[in-house]
Amino acid sequence: MNKQDKVRTRTAIGDLTLRLLTLGMALVVVGLMIWIGWQMYVSSQESIAKFGWSFLTNRVWDPVKENFGALPFIYGTLVSSLIALALAGPIGVGVAIFLNEMASRKVRSVISFLVELLAAIPSVVYGLWAIFILAPMLRNSVEPWLNKHLGFIPLFQGSPVGLGMLAGGLILAIMILPTIAAISREVMAAVPNTQREAALALGATKWEMIRIAVLAYSKSGILGGVMLGLGRALGETMAVTMVIGNRPDILPSLFAPAYSMAAVIANEFTEATYSLYLSSLVEIGLILFAITLVLNALARLLVWSVSRGPKGGQLV
């Protein structure tokens, strides 16, 4: 074998090893996903056999009468996450715009640091803060105000409670804000300056420039950040259970107590005294798993369709 052949063989072996190794790692991840899903499916067999699809639509959760339905938790998780998204989405993007396009370098680095710090606070601390500060504030001023001015909408009817769906959504909003702001800021920072200059040179005002040059260029990335925030909101357990009221009910008012999927699993797992109870809790976990997967897939699709832009083009 001459030297060249030796090198060639060596490279071939190296490439093959690398390929197999990385393939193996990728398979481990996929396998883990399937395994977890399968295990949850197996462990929830009893509940699936007993309730079938009606588990998804049953509004009753009554361990005493052995009657279990997941709807209140699905509702609680989705609505609280939506509230969080509706608040943190625009605010996060706004913060990113301010930091990236308006603030001086000094202000930018200080506020960026503070926003990132928000992400580092443990969720139990958020929960405590929400119980002692946020909930009383909601009960005493925000909810009465909403009730007075927007009370014709069922969402804002009923007596102010403090601990409830609104508090859950708000605390989630605060928790996912840093994610959305940080990712949005990063993708906006990646917009080439030539794009901004193109817009300004056409006679765009600052806001028009941000709209046609910055936001249009970075919208798929921003969407990705928002979706990451949503993922976090769906799975968040501790802070939510501390403030959402933990009542398995579907009530029109956002002031009323509610419950979330992650919260009920964490709270009742140790008290599940018989196997059907336990099995029902695991099935809720399975549903949460499925919802997260589906939403992530949808998010991918959305990001992909937005990033495609007009025909024949590809955004970065």
Added chain:
Amino acid sequence: MGQSLSVRNLEAWYGSNKTLHGINMEIAKNEVTAIIGPSGCGKSTFIRCINRMHDTLPGAKATGEILLDGANIYANDPVELRRTVGMVFQKPNPFPAMSIFDNVVAGLKLNGMRNKKKLKEAAEKSLNMAALWDEVKDRLGHSGMSLSGGQQQRLCIARALAVEPSVLLMDEPASALDPIATLRIEELVTQLKSSYTIVIVTHNMQQAARIADSTAFFLNGELVEHGATSDIFMTPRDKRTEDYITGRFG
């Protein structure tokens, strides 16, 4: 119609770094004026002062006067000014999220034009002026990024023309292009001067000689000499101009 420019004692800074040291220059309307000079002498800075893009950089400032048909641009709104003084950059910079059509009419939409028919007419007219219409008329809905570099640059020219400016600033518009695309841009510039005042920065002295009516030579932030292109190239008055165009430095 083009408008004339009169630059009076223009000085420009980046932070504490002074880049232009008092430029005085008359730019005639409906003519092509070429700006030449070695790299770093302040050509880009100079033309970026004319549409006040220079002001948009943090820490950058400019003093002096630039009169556009007699009115000092520094006394008026820069956003308004940029609708009268258009700019084409060195690297083509179409908006990637927009179609070819939307790129061309982006400026018109900013001005509030919503009428579909008028937008269509304006797009066709500007693309025609930029000599791009025939190449893109069947795919106006495609992304601007689907065009070649030279086509993208003509798209950017069309975009700048659509708002009907009276002055067109071009900063080395052909430096990223191959010789044929460059030639097309040059033809374009000569055609456009009947309707616009054109100021073009170029590193290519043959290009300046081919297309410019008058040429200005910049050196170290100063205007060394400005005159009819033939005079600058045949009988320069300043020794430094002569050295530069004969290739003795720069």
